[in-house]
Amino acid sequence: MKKDFDKAIVIQEALKELPSSARRLFMKRAVTLGGLSLLSGCAVTDKDSAERMLRKISTLNDDFQAWLFDPNKLAPTYPESMITRPVPFNAFYDRDEIPEIDESDFLLEVSGLVADKHSWPLQELYQLPQTDQVTRHICVEGWSAIGKWGGVTFSTFLKRIGADLTAKYVGFKCEDDYYTSIDMPTALHAQTLLAFTYDGRILPPEYGYPMKLRMPTKLGYKNPKHIAAIFVTNTNPGGYWEDKGYNWFGGI
Amino acid sequence: MNSDSKTIHPIWLRLNHWVNLLALTILVLSGWRIYNAAPIFAFSFPGQIVLGDWLGGALLWHFAAMWLLFFNGLIYLFLNIVTGRFKTRFFPLRPRDLLHDFTAALKGKLTHDTPSEYNAVQKLAYLFVIADVILLVLSGLVVWKSVQFPLLRDLMGDYDNARIVHFCAMAALLAFAAIHVVMVALVPRTLLMMIRGR
Ligand code: HEM
Numbered sequence: 001m002k003k004d005f006d007k008a009i010v011i012q013e014a015l016k017e018l019p020s021s022a023r024r025l026f027m028k029r030a031v032t033l034g035g036l037s038l039l040s041g042c043a044v045t046d047k048d049s050a051e052r053m054l055r056k057i058s059t060l061n062d063d064f065q066a067w068l069f070d071p072n073k074l075a076p077t078y079p080e081s082m083i084t085r086p087v088p089f090n091a092f093y094d095r096d097e098i099p100e101i102d103e104s105d106f107l108l109e110v111s112g113l114v115a116d117k118h119s120w121p122l123q124e125l126y127q128l129p130q131t132d133q134v135t136r137h138i139c140v141e142g143w144s145a146i147g148k149w150g151g152v153t154f155s156t157f158l159k160r161i162g163a164d165l166t167a168k169y170v171g172f173k174c175e176d177d178y179y180t181s182i183d184m185p186t187a188l189h190a191q192t193l194l195a196f197t198y199d200g201r202i203l204p205p206e207y208g209y210p211m212k213l214r215m216p217t218k219l220g221y222k223n224p225k226h227i228a229a230i231f232v233t234n235t236n237p238g239g240y241w242e243d244k245g246y247n248w249f250g251g252i
Numbered sequence: 253m254n255s256d257s258k259t260i261h262p263i264w265l266r267l268n269h270w271v272n273l274l275a276l277t278i279l280v281l282s283g284w285r286i287y288n289a290a291p292i293f294a295f296s297f298p299g300q301i302v303l304g305d306w307l308g309g310a311l312l313w314h315f316a317a318m319w320l321l322f323f324n325g326l327i328y329l330f331l332n333i334v335t336g337r338f339k340t341r342f343f344p345l346r347p348r349d350l351l352h353d354f355t356a357a358l359k360g361k362l363t364h365d366t367p368s369e370y371n372a373v374q375k376l377a378y379l380f381v382i383a384d385v386i387l388l389v390l391s392g393l394v395v396w397k398s399v400q401f402p403l404l405r406d407l408m409g410d411y412d413n414a415r416i417v418h419f420c421a422m423a424a425l426l427a428f429a430a431i432h433v434v435m436v437a438l439v440p441r442t443l444l445m446m447i448r449g450r
Contacts, residue, residue, distance in 0.1 A: 054312035061315055068400050075399045076410075136411060138398070141307065142290035144411050217399050245308035247315065252399045 058247050065249040071185050075216035075252070078134045083199070084145035087137065089206045090220065091176070092240065098205045099175040099226050106210055112171070112231035115162025122210055126196065128152040128160065133191060135216035137223070138252055140241075149214040151195035155188045163232045171237035172213060175226035180239035182215070182222060183249065191216050194227075222250040259449040260368050264331055266446055271324045276385075276425065278303060278317035283422060285310035292419055318392065325385060342375045350376060364439045374435075381428045384421055391418040 089095060107119040132150035158165065165188065171181040186192060195214040196203055203209045208225025215223055221241045231237075242248045261269075281303035288296045289307045304310025332338040349372035356362040357373055364371065370378065390404055394414035398405045408414035436443050 051312075054309075054316050057316040057319070058312055065397075068397065070400060073399060073402070076402075076405070136398075138411060139290070140311070142286065142292075142395075142415060241308070245306075245312060247311065252397060 055245070058245075061247055062249040065247075065251040066183060066185070069183075069185060069217070069251055071189055075135050075191055078136070078146050080134055080148060082146050083134060083148055087145045087147045087198075087207070088143070090139060091225070092178070093176070095206065097176075100205065101175055101210055101226065103210065108211070108227065109173075109229035110161050110231070111229065112233045113164035113167045114232050116160075122196075125152065125194070125211070129156060130196075131193070132197070132200075133193065133214070133216070135191065135214075137216070137220055139220040140246060140250070148199050149193055149195040149212075150197035150200070151193040151211065151214065153190065154192040154194050154213065155190070157194050158187060158232075167232045168234050169232070169236055171231045171233055172224040172227050173229040173231075174224050175228045178224055178226070178240050179237070180222055180224050180242065181233075181237040181248075182213075182218065186215060186217055186251070189215070189217055217252055219250040219252060221246060258368075260445050261449050262335075262337075263449060264327070265337075266449060268324055268328045268331075269446060271320065272328070275317045275321040275324060278313055279321060280422060280426070282310040282313035282317070286314060287419070292415060315396075318389075321385070322389060325389070329382075341370060342379055345372060345375050345379070364442065367442065367445055377428060377432065381425065381432075384424050384428065388418065388421040388425065391421055394418075 091098070103122050106122055108122075108125065109119050110117050129152060130150055131153060132148060134146060134148045136144050136146050138144045158170070163170075165184065168184055169181050170184065170187045171179070173179050193214040195208075195212050196210065198204060198207045203212065208227075211227050212225040213223055213227060221239070236248070239246075239248065242250075281301070284297035285302035285304040286307065288299075288302065302310065303313050329338075332341075353362055353372040362371060362373070391408055391414050393401050394404050394408045394411065395418050398411045398414065405411065405414065408417050436446075
């Protein structure tokens with residue numbers, strides 16, 4: 001106690017000796033330091049409010065990306081010689097938990113703002129006009145891999161089911177309990193595929209059998225695998241990772 | 253009015269400089285966490301010094317602070333150019349002066365006694381870091397939106413390469429910052445100037 005008192009006197013004395021501008025600066029610094037510690041104190045106790053602010057900015061980033069997205073701009077395509085072999089397996093679970101799906105009892109459900117809500121067996125989906133693409137898959141983690149996916153252009157499928165193309169979102173529910181959703185402009189992009197094959201063969205389980213949505217204009221977590229249900233809606237359905245904090249738009 | 257009370261760094265520049273420092277600190281620290289999710293080289297950054305307790309958190313910080321850096325940088329370039337400060341502060345930059353000031357610096361004889369003027373080495377260092385931050389933003393745009401910026405993507409040599417460019421630009425920024433801070437410590441008066449303007 002005594003010591004602190006002495007110190008205070010010493011500092012007061014020292015301050016008197018300083019030219020006035022330096023004294024002001026010292027005070028200013030003391031004030032800013034206090035302010036800083038207050039700020040960081042806030043950040044620690046009020047972590048939620050920082051998180052809320054960051055999420056708000058992330059929503060603004062969604063709007064910015066929707067504005068930036070050019071429906072006519074195509075992602076680069078690559079020669080087959082550049083395909084990454086093997087493309088890494090990546091999911092929110094381990095390899096041994098990959099869902100096992102049997103073609104004979106699989107039906108793709110369709111719902112929401114669509115005219116034709118009948119469920120689709122795989123063979124019927126395979127009858128739709130097929131196309132393929134060699135494009136770069138970019139993961140939110142930063143790695144990327146070039147692969148070849150084949151299937152039906154998603155806009156063809158959406159038109160076939162009589163989807164309301166002015167609706168805002170298309171949502172996906174998956175066999176592995178994954179879920180996600182995308183904006184309609186991306187759903188209608190020429191390179192957005194409902195993919196049934198990988199590298200010329202039926203999509204293997206680890207890449208999303210029986211089908212995945214392949215979008216070279218969006219990050220990996222926006223490309224759902226093992227799709228079981230597709231719905232068209234005007235309320236944002238969110239997503240598995242998106243609800244945890246990944247950016248919803250996830251555009252590239 | 254004596255010369256000592258003349259403002260050397262206008263208030264907007266001082267604010268701009270410290271906001272820039274804040275934005276870059278957030279960007280670098282969260283950038284390290286993002287790098288750790290898929291390291292390009294055979295090392296990772298220690299978990300204690302990165303910003304963001306998981307990848308998603310780091311990304312939220314990174315994509316928030318990038319706007320701060322971007323708009324702050326635009327204001328810096330805009331005000332510097334329209335006030336003519338850019339021209340008078342950083343130019344002329346003659347190779348002869350550079351050589352002279354650089355050898356003087358190596359001998360520890362480079363003085364900073366005309367605070368209203370930067371020496372040639374300083375001018376070059378600042379111009380370098382301005383260009384480096386622009387490169388950081390441009391390579392960052394390719395890492396973020398490689399499909400939407402095809403021209404930039406080709407300039408950077410596709411996505412994977414843009415990541416490397418982005419990383420190297422960050423490393424160059426840190427190299428500048430390290431030297432910059434040592435220089436400020438050697439001439440502490442400049443720090444006062446950057447805080448109170450004179
Ligand atoms: C703790 C960190 C930093 C400190 C203490 C600091 C301090 C200073 C000081 C004192 C000056 C004025 C120098 C003089 O008048 O001779 C200055 C100028 C400058 N600093 Fe920093 N700085 C820091 C970080 C950075 C960083 C990270 C950058 C990265 C871009 C940066 C970029 C600049 C630039 C470009 C100028 C010249 C500004 C102009 O005149 O237009 N500084 N800094």
